[in-house]
């Protein structure tokens with residue numbers, strides 16, 4: 001839920017920002033409580049207010065449960081909100097906080113803690129939980145002998161380190177002396193399958209542990225207002241019209257070592273969509289979720305290799321459809337997952353695949369990265385029947401694309417920058433399910449969409465702040481939106497963009513727009529890294545190092561820093577930033593790491609990597 005714009009305020013911008021961050025994620029009842037608390041502070045002197053907190057707090061003889069969530073795209077937040085609502089409905093005192101709004105010094109005093117957290121990157125915590133996880137694993141982590149806790153992880157079994165962040169937190173809380181109330185919940189894409197029973201169990205523990213609590217007056221008297229559900233969701237998307245789909249890369253791209261392109265060259269598209277009448281109000285930094293349809297060619301290949309008939313009627317979870325429709329609209333047909341591979345290994349009696357699935361086998365991650373479903377079905381032929389295939393395949397995984405526009409510039413439209421995944425492997429041409437689907441859409445086509453908000457990836461609310469944007473490849477997409485937004489709102493802070501691509505001639509995305517923006521002083525600095533226009537690779541982090549002094553000065557002077565693009569790039573850029581800060585702070589690497597962590601905690605260093 002985005003925060004309302006702060007009214008003219010006597011607060012310094014930094015304090016106003018800190019306040020906005022602190023209350024972000026609180027639901028209406030918590031906000032009402034907080035407003036009463038602040039009013040109490042205003043009425044009495046600070047010391048009196050602290051030693052005699054508002055009656056609402058004093059009235060609760062039992063310490064409320066704390067629910068912490070770490071979430072990149074909102075799933076864990078929703079799961080945490082559902083637990084909070086369940087506790088509230090049962091009249092149990094509980095507070096809900098995003099991990100970066102949690103004062104970690106309070107951990108030592110917690111009695112009942114729930115952590116709901118997704119996994120990002122390669123087994124990493126989401127950005128809003130980095131500080132919490134660092135604290136938990138650091139020297140200052142307290143002994144937790146009095147703590148009872150329970151963790152719900154959200155993940156995706158198509159990643160090698162499934163629910164890695166949650167597993168580490170669950171293990172660490174136990175190591176610090178906490179008592180685990182229930183087994184770690186590990187939710188795959190169908191979150192509720194695991195989250196619902198986990199929540200039931202959590203609620204039952206909370207009832208036992210908090211039962212001596214007087215009805216929590218401040219919670220019970222407030223009618224619990226549910227957060228406004230977004231009008232358009234993954235389950236109920238808005239149908240947008242395609243206004244344009246234009247290729248913005250040249251045709252001379254050469255095959256790469258990682259991605260061996262086939263006859264087609266590198267293909268990046270600028271796509272414009274009409275949101276008119278939807279009421280969809282995105283902010284630059286948000287992503288657009290799209291619902292794709294698997295191609296007929298891929299469906300035929302799957303039917304061919306499994307020797308099944310697309311007309312066969314299949315009933316699954318109470319829904320009856322022809323197999324071909326299940327495969328076109330309802331099932332994931334490219335990305336592999338561990339449960340699917342486990343079923344395949346059984347059906348194919350494939351010892352080599354079983355070995356790959358053994359815990360700790362490094363070949364497993366490689367298999368997920370370089371095999372699509374069709375490659376696995378071809379490699380390990382098995383007997384299938386239509387119902388078993390539908391049951392083994394997962395629902396389609398979400399596909400998100402950073403929004404590359406600002407509504408203040410483009411009105412009721414959303415623009416995307418799409419890299420079309422197309423490569424030759426295992427003797428066949430492959431195309432990405434969603435990117436291939438999007439690339440084929442012509443003007444006038446209809447596309448189901450929804451907004452996936454990213455509250456941590458926003459232009460600074462204090463528009464006088466400078467910003468540094470690092471976005472090679474399609475990572476540049478949100479920064480087109482940022483620059484438009486800052487130009488339209490007359491932001492006085494400077495904008496500095498680092499962009500990279502393989503070749504200047506063919507890969508300089510939005511070149512004319514950036515030059516125009518420089519000319520109009522909407523963009524103030526632009527540094528470019530074309531990796532393959534010379535014998536040695538040049539990446540954005542080399543440009544950062546070359547400009548290290550200025551980068552450091554901008555950060556010292558309050559600039560906000562953003563990184564968007566491939567996961568590996570994000571890690572390498574982070575390492576370069578550590579070096580830069582170390583070099584300019586007098587050589588103290590520990591202080592440099594702390595400096596960047598502080599920026600992250602304060603919301604001044606945000607990443608959107610995929």
Ligand SMILES: Cc1cc2nc3c(=O)[nH]c(=O)nc-3n(C[C@H](O)[C@H](O)[C@H](O)COP(=O)(O)OP(=O)(O)OC[C@H]3O[C@@H](n4cnc5c(N)ncnc54)[C@H](O)[C@@H]3O)c2cc1C
Nearest residue numbers: 259334369370371400401402418419432433434435474610
């Ligand atoms: C928050 C967020 C923002 C994003 N923003 C953008 C954006 O602005 N623009 C953009 O283009 N993308 C963006 N993405 C990525 C996008 O969501 C999709 O992941 C991407 O388009 C690929 O999806 P697909 O369905 O086309 O490919 P899929 O059908 O999912 O195919 C991927 C699979 O193909 C296989 N594979 C891939 N490459 C190879 C190879 N070289 N050799 C062998 N196998 C291979 C792997 O098994 C991989 O799992 C974003 C992702 C996130 C999470």
Ligand SMILES: NC(=O)c1ccc[n+]([C@@H]2O[C@H](COP(=O)([O-])OP(=O)(O)OC[C@H]3O[C@@H](n4cnc5c(N)ncnc54)[C@H](OP(=O)(O)O)[C@@H]3O)[C@@H](O)[C@H]2O)c1
Nearest residue numbers: 419472473474475500501502531539565566568569572610
């Ligand atoms: N699965 C993966 O490992 C992986 C990796 C990258 C991208 N992708 C996917 O491919 C699509 C397009 O990727 P993209 O937008 O990043 O475009 P891209 O065209 O692949 O890369 C843009 C620029 O970044 C460079 N680059 C590569 N590795 C880097 C690193 N570690 N640090 C800094 N720069 C680096 C590239 O150089 P070179 O190409 O010359 O090395 C190129 O110059 C996205 O959908 C992304 O998810 C996947």
Ligand SMILES: Cc1cc2nc3c(=O)[nH]c(=O)nc-3n(C[C@H](O)[C@H](O)[C@H](O)COP(=O)(O)O)c2cc1C
Nearest residue numbers: 071072073074075076118119121123155156162163
């Ligand atoms: C770029 C990216 C990396 C991910 N890495 C992992 C991973 O390593 N392990 C895992 O189990 N899930 C991984 N996931 C899946 C997410 O954890 C899953 O989609 C989750 O529901 C997201 O919840 P959130 O919206 O609260 O962040 C990844 C998702 C994305 C987009």
